[in-house]
Amino acid sequence: MDLQDYFSDLTRRPGCTALAELFQLTERPDIISFAGGFPAPEMFLPEEAAEVTRQLLVEKPFTVLGYSPTPGFSALREFLAERQSRLGIPAAASELMVTSGSLQGLDILGRVFLNRGDRVIVEAPNYLGALSTFASYDVRIDAVPVDAEGLDTAQLAGLLEQRRRQCSLPKLLYTVPTFQNPSGQTMSHRRRQELLALAGSYGFLIIEDNAYGELRFAGEEVPTLKALDTGESVIYLGTFSKILSPGIRIGWIHAAAEIIERAVLVRQAMDQCSNSFGQLLALEFGRRGLIEKQINKTVRLLGERARLTLDLLAREFPVGTTWTNPEGGFYTWVTLQPEVDTAQLLSHCIEKARVAYVAGVAFYAGKGGNNQMRLCYSQPSLDDIARGIPRLARALTTPL
Amino acid sequence: MDLQDYFSDLTRRPGCTALAELFQLTERPDIISFAGGFPAPEMFLPEEAAEVTRQLLVEKPFTVLGYSPTPGFSALREFLAERQSRLGIPAAASELMVTSGSLQGLDILGRVFLNRGDRVIVEAPNYLGALSTFASYDVRIDAVPVDAEGLDTAQLAGLLEQRRRQCSLPKLLYTVPTFQNPSGQTMSHRRRQELLALAGSYGFLIIEDNAYGELRFAGEEVPTLKALDTGESVIYLGTFSKILSPGIRIGWIHAAAEIIERAVLVRQAMDQCSNSFGQLLALEFGRRGLIEKQINKTVRLLGERARLTLDLLAREFPVGTTWTNPEGGFYTWVTLQPEVDTAQLLSHCIEKARVAYVAGVAFYAGKGGNNQMRLCYSQPSLDDIARGIPRLARALTTPL
Numbered sequence: 001m002d003l004q005d006y007f008s009d010l011t012r013r014p015g016c017t018a019l020a021e022l023f024q025l026t027e028r029p030d031i032i033s034f035a036g037g038f039p040a041p042e043m044f045l046p047e048e049a050a051e052v053t054r055q056l057l058v059e060k061p062f063t064v065l066g067y068s069p070t071p072g073f074s075a076l077r078e079f080l081a082e083r084q085s086r087l088g089i090p091a092a093a094s095e096l097m098v099t100s101g102s103l104q105g106l107d108i109l110g111r112v113f114l115n116r117g118d119r120v121i122v123e124a125p126n127y128l129g130a131l132s133t134f135a136s137y138d139v140r141i142d143a144v145p146v147d148a149e150g151l152d153t154a155q156l157a158g159l160l161e162q163r164r165r166q167c168s169l170p171k172l173l174y175t176v177p178t179f180q181n182p183s184g185q186t187m188s189h190r191r192r193q194e195l196l197a198l199a200g201s202y203g204f205l206i207i208e209d210n211a212y213g214e215l216r217f218a219g220e221e222v223p224t225l226k227a228l229d230t231g232e233s234v235i236y237l238g239t240f241s242k243i244l245s246p247g248i249r250i251g252w253i254h255a256a257a258e259i260i261e262r263a264v265l266v267r268q269a270m271d272q273c274s275n276s277f278g279q280l281l282a283l284e285f286g287r288r289g290l291i292e293k294q295i296n297k298t299v300r301l302l303g304e305r306a307r308l309t310l311d312l313l314a315r316e317f318p319v320g321t322t323w324t325n326p327e328g329g330f331y332t333w334v335t336l337q338p339e340v341d342t343a344q345l346l347s348h349c350i351e352k353a354r355v356a357y358v359a360g361v362a363f364y365a366g367k368g369g370n371n372q373m374r375l376c377y378s379q380p381s382l383d384d385i386a387r388g389i390p391r392l393a394r395a396l397t398t399p400l
Numbered sequence: 401m402d403l404q405d406y407f408s409d410l411t412r413r414p415g416c417t418a419l420a421e422l423f424q425l426t427e428r429p430d431i432i433s434f435a436g437g438f439p440a441p442e443m444f445l446p447e448e449a450a451e452v453t454r455q456l457l458v459e460k461p462f463t464v465l466g467y468s469p470t471p472g473f474s475a476l477r478e479f480l481a482e483r484q485s486r487l488g489i490p491a492a493a494s495e496l497m498v499t500s501g502s503l504q505g506l507d508i509l510g511r512v513f514l515n516r517g518d519r520v521i522v523e524a525p526n527y528l529g530a531l532s533t534f535a536s537y538d539v540r541i542d543a544v545p546v547d548a549e550g551l552d553t554a555q556l557a558g559l560l561e562q563r564r565r566q567c568s569l570p571k572l573l574y575t576v577p578t579f580q581n582p583s584g585q586t587m588s589h590r591r592r593q594e595l596l597a598l599a600g601s602y603g604f605l606i607i608e609d610n611a612y613g614e615l616r617f618a619g620e621e622v623p624t625l626k627a628l629d630t631g632e633s634v635i636y637l638g639t640f641s642k643i644l645s646p647g648i649r650i651g652w653i654h655a656a657a658e659i660i661e662r663a664v665l666v667r668q669a670m671d672q673c674s675n676s677f678g679q680l681l682a683l684e685f686g687r688r689g690l691i692e693k694q695i696n697k698t699v700r701l702l703g704e705r706a707r708l709t710l711d712l713l714a715r716e717f718p719v720g721t722t723w724t725n726p727e728g729g730f731y732t733w734v735t736l737q738p739e740v741d742t743a744q745l746l747s748h749c750i751e752k753a754r755v756a757y758v759a760g761v762a763f764y765a766g767k768g769g770n771n772q773m774r775l776c777y778s779q780p781s782l783d784d785i786a787r788g789i790p791r792l793a794r795a796l797t798t799p800l
Binding site for chain 1: 401403406407408409410411436438441444446449450453454457458461462463464465466467468500501503504507511512513514515516529532533535536571600603605631632633645646647648649656658659662665666668669670671672673674675676677678
């Protein structure tokens, strides 16, 4: 029996492996990693988590150990509905569903909306987990560039006009408008309004992934797309991974109730429900104001780490290099001279300089990113950054 | 904007709703429910869970709060590899992957193996979650009846011969061979060997879902299909949902390492990894022998509840009714007179008798089950069973 004959077409496609390699790097302690997009342990509140957990297991052990309803515990959905108003988006509990992280939210929406061959618009560069998810649904992907004002709505308008002539308009557009993964860029207020107008005119839905939006350390707040949406164009994905704990695997979908109803149905063919402990921990952290406490701590640490990273890039990186200037979130996006191949240089940088990043090509649905890299400054300490960026700069300029 | 225009073909298919209704019933305290297939709170070890959790949060809070690697924590994979030998299936950690429950294991295998239009064999009746999962992959389904010896291998052989003539052989067969959901039946040793021989001859893979296999309260142990497999025909799905806690959402896939590698890749487009707390709780429960302690407690309670349920069926249910005689697990499967419509009677039984079951039709890929019902005796107490079965019997015989 040759198992090769049995695998699906999906497993034969290239790509999808970048994230696997990322997670493996996290287990090597000798590497200074600017790769994985994780919060640092120093951002957590371990004592508060221990105390909340102790109480949960004493007061409601059967709730912790038992099944959750598929859409999530009612109390958490109500809490999330209320909390969305912090982002300017009042909601009803019926418009919220708990997910196992925001990527699962996207996977669920894939089943709710996508037929094979549907057209989807992503950003260039784009969050690579989302590119893998769309690949699972065998859809046709168009990518629109991101610049310092976020998704380029003029280019999007041109693309949409072309697709209209071809009778092949998109069904969904996926965006991380605030502190984007991987570029760190934020969509301007003007662009947000243009994007919403285009969604209305051309009839596509927007999936707004706001994993980083509450982690601003500079600049002015910009409203979420969902807050600006006067109709039902925007489906919002949230997560506790960056503001409480990635290990609890709890995110949420905020969308029209009729979308949530279908999301609940498809979820029952996937993993039925999210874990109870993570839901209850998030709820208790929320009720006690601990999420806001952790956000404040995280924002302070991110601001320091981002400033040091950007200062060192200016001092150490070769002339002709450019990078983005994030006002929040985890990432800066570095563009080297055109002839540099960051994918090829990665193993060299890991072996010789013991510094890791993610090569730019991983973040493009099509071509692009050869001379680019994502640097995540959230996990390394200030010391690691101070040692790591110069080492990375030297490795990049030393011949292989 | 009419959202109806945007939903996928999958959401337009009938079915998939039975599980949703099940979960809703669990939130109504006035109903005696023989519906949901959950362990009872009395089967849990809440004090031990509280103590293990307290230690976890004190000793390794950053592991509890941080991401897990996609295949699961190495220590848990090694523990599972060793624990599989309890079931007669020695394994390497590279052959194990942690999943968010066993249904997610099946969903992952769907992405690893299934192309649209592939042929899959299920049991009749079959676990309804698995029917929903296969529906997501748009495959063609053949169903083979289950009797007192489990899957009818003679009928399977006939079906396979027919499919061979049509050049349309199946890629996968899904089975719950021990204490089957929903029938409670167990595949005999002889049938297991016949099934494995057929898999070898006709070249299909077997997915063995062993959610209930360790919960035997009567009769003789039968080896798992995976233990009897001399080649690589069998992929094993396990779960802690019935022997530790469904709320932790932790199961596992045990398969050839090259299958696990692909499972890890597709998982990164789904939910990336399972929650850390659940993995660590399962590992610590395992190391301290608490899983075995909970299994012993569960088996004792299940045996009492099953015996009372079966006695009351004999005493109270109308003449001409038959039911299965489980030696373990959660379920008995009741067949009423041919003219009874259990789906139609369900709301009557809930409203008038305040007793719930799952109507048989939910468990068939095609037609069947009109006069059947699944009774789950794991959750109601002996008192509830003593009151519930007679009430159900009366409601079934009272005109609507």
